[in-house]
């Protein structure tokens with residue numbers, strides 16, 4: 141597994157999967173390329189209807205007409221950033237040759253509408269992870285995890301670079317970056333090419349602070365109090381991504397968490413933020429986390445249970461409540477050390493919007509026991525809950 145700073149490693153697959161992956165790669169590149177026409181088409185539809193309105197209605201809405209022009213300008217600006225994001229993507233994977241991932245000569249695969257939402261979500265994620273405006277969200281979502289790591293592995297009492305931290309579902313990589321910035325050896329893992337392309341751009345291409353801007357809410361046509369709330373520009377990155385200690389051990393590994401991490405007893409800490417509900421089968425995620433943690437290692441989790449595959453056509457999904465998930469955690473042998481079920485958190489939220497989403501997220505810290513006691517063993521066999529929890533409300 142690669143651990144050099146800011147590098148992207150990927151597991152090799154057999155040739156059938158390679159061809160499938162190549163097509164997937166091209167599809168995501170196409171989705172980014174299709175952003176501009178798709179987004180402008182949406183404005184055009186409104187403009188066409190606007191022009192069909194009675195003249196006096198159009199006159200009354202003259203400012204709104206100007207707003208539509210402004211929206212088109214913002215889309216062009218976003219497209220400028222998108223072009224930078226996909227500029228060198230053929231080179232981002234260390235073990236995939238650019239020729240096998242050639243994007244120019246191959247006809248673009250048919251655009252998939254759902255992918256456009258993912259492009260838009262990626263732009264919003266830039267705000268959460270890499271802007272000053274995302275600071276409040278990061279404080280409630282990432283800071284408790286960072287503080288816990290500092291408490292579990294105090295830099296004055298250990299060698300932080302010898303502490304191996306894994307962040308599965310790392311998104312645009314800010315949490316993993318912050319952990320590495322504090323001296324720990326940290327690897328972010330992510331399987332979405334939307335996220336991987338964008339994090340590669342931020343982590344490896346952006347230098348200096350606030351050098352770029354996006355209009356993350358330009359596709360939010362509803363619940364705007366003022367027109368400028370829709371077209372608002374957000375600067376990024378709020379920190380210089382290359383500002384890491386000289387010997388920082390920071391990497392991003394591409395691939396499915398369940399496929400990439402097969403080595404038992406490897407990690408001192410697994411930190412998951414808004415991740416465990418991304419599984420078809422959440423038990424598989426928890427079981428994998430248990431296996432890959434060293435005995436005595438800790439799992440720190442924060443997030444809701446917005447099961448991503450729930451009600452998605454052709455996708456399998458189970459949606460156990462937190463109480464049931466907790467039984468799985470204890471049943472596998474974890475010891476609960478800290479738990480808080482009402483952590484107010486937001487996710488890529490437009491704070492100006494008239495619609496606000498807030499989660500009562502679950503935060504917990506649990507430990508894989510150093511040595512399996514006989515009761516732990518019987519739990520594995522019977523699947524029953526351990527009584528060894530030392531529950532503590534934050």
Ligand SMILES: C[S@@+](CC[C@H](N)C(=O)[O-])C[C@H]1O[C@@H](n2cnc3c(N)ncnc32)[C@H](O)[C@@H]1O
Pocket residue numbers: 268281308309310311312329330331332335395396397398413414415418419
């Ligand atoms: C809701 S986002 C959270 C991102 C980030 N942790 C945050 O808090 O902003 C979940 C992320 O996990 C990624 N993900 C989902 N399932 C995954 C898997 N099996 N392996 C790797 N990454 C996965 C998704 O692509 C997505 O970027």
